[in-house]
Amino acid sequence: GPSVVRGGDSSDASRLVETVVSRQLSAVPTSPFEGQKPGTSGLRKKTSVFMQPGYLENFIQGLFDSLPPEELRGATLVVSGDGRYYNSAAIHIICKMAAARGVARVWVGRDGLLSTPAASCVIREREGGVACGGILLTASHNPGGPENDFGIKYNVRNGGPALESLTDAVYKRTLELTEYTICAGIPDVDLSREGRYVFCEAAGAAPFFEIQVIDPTEDYVKLMSSLFDFDAIRSLLARPDMSFVFDAMHGVAGPYARAIFAEILGVPQDALLNCEPSEDFNGGHPDPNLTYAAALATLMGLNGQTPDEPPVIGAAADGDADRNMIVGRRFFVTPSDSVAVIAAHADALPWLSRAGGLKALARSMPTSGALDRVASQLGLPLFETPTGWKYFGNLMDSHLLGGQNLSPLLCGEESFGTGSPH
Structure with missing residues (x-):
């Protein structure tokens, strides 16, 4: 259908593009693929595997089917990645499937880019944390390109990785699929231009779906400046x-x-x-x-x-x-010493001072005991976790799980990952 552009130039986030499209849903027959079981950091495979017809679609359908229907209906979802090969094409597919599932709005970083920390920030902070979660397209530190790796993971409302209970449910669902649903009438949008791309069934009608291309650094820079x-x-x-x-x-x-x-x-x-x-x-x-x-x-x-x-x-x-x-x-x-040095000098961080100082430290099992020495010196509890950021997330949210409030918590693991519940 025709598109109408209102307000703003090509670099103006206030730019609005309204397109009249059919809301009709297509149920596409499919059959299960082997091995769509997410690991500690989502599902990672060769790019060529993800590019097989229906492979990405099956995993997204399995994810959407495993989430409560009311969680997605009318919701805002973050969808972006690290820019590796197949990133933009995957974003367009996911947006069309999100529209079919009743998602009202998808936030995408300009050029399809959001770092993993920034995606968590957008989920937690943008518009007061209204997003229900985020789909991140990344294989982290693995090489990219047609012959290398692609990946996908889901972060929940708290900005952290989905727990095994959800990823196990997704995998189980992918083994049962006979079709996936997509709103094929929605066209690909220009991810290089910030603005709102809204889709209506008739000119001037209320939109049933929106893709908003946002500045990928804005929310993250604002958060960092407060920390x-x-x-x-x-x-x-x-x-x-x-x-x-x-x-x-x-x-x-x-x-x-x-x-x-x-x-x-x-x-x-x-x-x-x-x-x-x-x-x-x-x-x-x-x-x-x-x-x-x-x-x-x-x-x-x-x-x-x-x-x-x-x-x-x-x-x-x-x-x-x-x-x-x-x-x-x-x-x-070393990664082990890096997190220990940060913890030893964490009182220099303004946000920690405002929050009353560190309450706990945590490290993954393969990380050395340098952080333990710091915890002992500072009189703080030290937690050792399996490898995987979701386990740090459990500690950050322990007060929501019936445990003590451990925030602010500083955590790190053996491959230079460091974080906190800011």
């Missing part, structure tokens, strides 16, 4: 004896690095490396460690090959920006 003292950090980075470099590894962290490090904190653009997101991470492996972040390691003098004086501090993020390696000049910090 950290940006003025103090800006002053530190401006000192003549301080220098900093960040490697986004061609993942989704790039736009966030520019928004925070460059625009707010004044870091020179040439200190922000590989900040253009790429569908195949520019042929690299977006895992921040000394092997795959070799360029940063060389620049920081961590492999003995740096001809010049290295920067004082460096950092790198993985594909979906929920792992962060932080290193010093000629000084490597």
Whole structure:
């Protein structure tokens, strides 16, 4: 049907595009695929597997069928990813299936991008936390591209990963499917332009579905500015004896690095490396460690090959920006020590002061006991969990589960993931 554009230019979030389309639903026959059982970080397979006709659709149908109908009907859902190959195509499919399920609105980051932390932030914070959850398209630190990996996971209303009770139900449902439902009349939208894309059955009628393309950094930057003292950090980075470099590894962290490090904190653009997101991470492996972040390691003098004086501090993020390696000049910090150092100095964080200080620390089982030493020194309880962020989420929400309130909690795991219930 015809589209009517109202207000705003191509870069204006107030831009509204109204399109008249049929609301008719299509029930597409299908049959189960083997192996659609999510692991600790969702469902990860080769991209070619996800691109099989019906494979993504089956998993999404299994997810929607496993959620309470009233949870999706009239709801707002977040759908975005780390920008790897097949990201945009998958977003369009999911949006059409969401419309068929009665979802009223989908929030998508511009260019289909939201880091995993930013997606949690949008779920929890945007419009007061109105979203019912989010579908994240990422295989985290795994390589991307047609020959490599793709992934999908569901985060619930608290912004954290779905628990096994839900993922097990999704898997069970995928084994029973005979059809999936899609609103095929909804066209693909331009994900590169912010604005509201609304779909009506007649011109001027109330829309039955909306895709809103949002600034992927706006909500996250606002949250970070409330957690950290940006003025103090800006002053530190401006000192003549301080220098900093960040490697986004061609993942989704790039736009966030520019928004925070460059625009707010004044870091020179040439200190922000590989900040253009790429569908195949520019042929690299977006895992921040000394092997795959070799360029940063060389620049920081961590492999003995740096001809010049290295920067004082460096950092790198993985594909979906929920792992962060932080290193010093000629000084490597292990993931286990990294979370321990942060915990030992957590009283410098403004939001923790406002919240009355840390109440607990947590680490995954493979993470070393450095954090235990800090917990003992600070007189805080220390929790050891299986690998998987959902277990940290249980601790963060323990007061909702009949346990004690452990927030603010600081947690970390063996591959440079660190978090808290902010």
